[in-house]
Amino acid sequence: MSLADKLAAQIAQTGPLTMAQYMSACLHDPQFGYYATRPALGEAGDFVTAPLVSQMFGELIGVWAASAWTLMGEPERFRLVEMGPGDGTLMDDLLRAGRALPGFLEAADIWLVETSEPLAALQAQKLGDRVRWARSLDEVPGGAPLLLVANELLDCLPARQFVRAATGWTEQVVGIDRHGALTFGRVPAPIDLPDAREGAVLERSAPQEALGAMLGERLARDGGAALLIDYGRAAPGFGDTLQALRRHEKVDPLARPGEADLTVWADFPAVMSAAEQAGAEAAILTQAAFLARMGIGERAEALVRARPDKAPVIGRQLHRLVGGDQMGELFKACCLYSPDWVPPAFEPE
Numbered sequence: 001m002s003l004a005d006k007l008a009a010q011i012a013q014t015g016p017l018t019m020a021q022y023m024s025a026c027l028h029d030p031q032f033g034y035y036a037t038r039p040a041l042g043e044a045g046d047f048v049t050a051p052l053v054s055q056m057f058g059e060l061i062g063v064w065a066a067s068a069w070t071l072m073g074e075p076e077r078f079r080l081v082e083m084g085p086g087d088g089t090l091m092d093d094l095l096r097a098g099r100a101l102p103g104f105l106e107a108a109d110i111w112l113v114e115t116s117e118p119l120a121a122l123q124a125q126k127l128g129d130r131v132r133w134a135r136s137l138d139e140v141p142g143g144a145p146l147l148l149v150a151n152e153l154l155d156c157l158p159a160r161q162f163v164r165a166a167t168g169w170t171e172q173v174v175g176i177d178r179h180g181a182l183t184f185g186r187v188p189a190p191i192d193l194p195d196a197r198e199g200a201v202l203e204r205s206a207p208q209e210a211l212g213a214m215l216g217e218r219l220a221r222d223g224g225a226a227l228l229i230d231y232g233r234a235a236p237g238f239g240d241t242l243q244a245l246r247r248h249e250k251v252d253p254l255a256r257p258g259e260a261d262l263t264v265w266a267d268f269p270a271v272m273s274a275a276e277q278a279g280a281e282a283a284i285l286t287q288a289a290f291l292a293r294m295g296i297g298e299r300a301e302a303l304v305r306a307r308p309d310k311a312p313v314i315g316r317q318l319h320r321l322v323g324g325d326q327m328g329e330l331f332k333a334c335c336l337y338s339p340d341w342v343p344p345a346f347e348p349e
């Protein structure tokens with residue numbers, strides 16, 4: 001039995017799946033889902049994320065969090081939370097950088113929000129008893145300011161897809177063909193959507209919006225900031241962004257479900273608007289602008305001074321993180337924050 005068989009049997013009984021239901025099963029089915037069974041980050045795995053490109057990424061997020069704590073007036077206790085921490089590299093680099101600011105780590109109550117048991121085990125190996133785990137953000141206690149970071153989390157939160165046909169909006173679904181194989185299909189869209197040209201694709205992620213609303217409500221209540229970094233759009237737009245990656249190659253999202261990482265772009269405008277409606281403020285920069293404002297140029301120079309033999313590698317890593325043709329422009333750093341301050345790097349120019 002495979003996930004394809006399981007989903008085909010389910011579809012035969014109860015009808016087609018929305019893309020969000022399909023994505024959720026592919027990523028989180030307890031028996032076959034990608035994150036439940038085989039998440040593989042890094043060069044030897046399926047995809048590489050920014051913390052795995054260079055230690056500079058996590059270190060600068062550590063500088064961001066420590067500077068934010070200072071700007072907040074050095075609260076005696078705050079929640080330092082990472083959502084979707086992967087193999088724990090970002091938090092490890094963040095904590096190493098955070099040691100430079102006296103009092104910061106002592107004040108931090110550190111939580112990792114993770115749904116994947118194999119990844120939680122890797123995080124435990126790397127971070128040991130410095131952290132605690134929750135399966136969702138609402139398990140992390142409130143009542144203290146929050147500094148939350150999440151890199152490439154929004155892109156794993158499932159989205160529905162709608163396609164504009166000549167007669168009106170349709171919803172993209174996953175059904176089965178007459179041989180019982182998974183196939184894409186379209187049904188009339190059950191919700192009202194803005195007008196668009198024929199062929200336009202619109203994605204809506206209820207879990208991304210719900211996270212924006214939950215963070216907005218919590219930040220407005222407890223104070224603090226959330227830094228969400230991901231690939232995605234900074235302004236509302238159309239397009240099919242569903243992507244399946246296996247061993248660094250794009251593969252057919254319907255072929256071998258559960259064996260590839262399946263993502264959509266972060267819908268930052270929707271996340272920001274949900275947070276604002278819940279009482280928080282929101283701002284967005286490209287990853288290149290955020291890292292430049294946090295001092296990545298100076299950090300790269302310091303690393304080269306310490307290890308001149310590594311200059312070419314460090315140069316390549318820097319380009320990968322900030323280059324316009326690499327992660328620098330497609331990736332955005334979005335900050336949600338309580339209305340009483342402006343977090344580091346997000347001050348208006």
Ligand SMILES: C[S@@+](CC[C@H](N)C(=O)[O-])C[C@H]1O[C@@H](n2cnc3c(N)ncnc32)[C@H](O)[C@@H]1O
Nearest residue numbers: 035049084085086113114115116119151152156
């Ligand atoms: C693409 S990986 C990114 C890992 C890490 N942040 C990095 O940049 O290397 C996505 C992470 O989010 C986790 N994840 C996926 N869905 C989640 C959810 N609904 N809540 C919390 N974590 C989730 C995955 O298990 C994994 O740790």
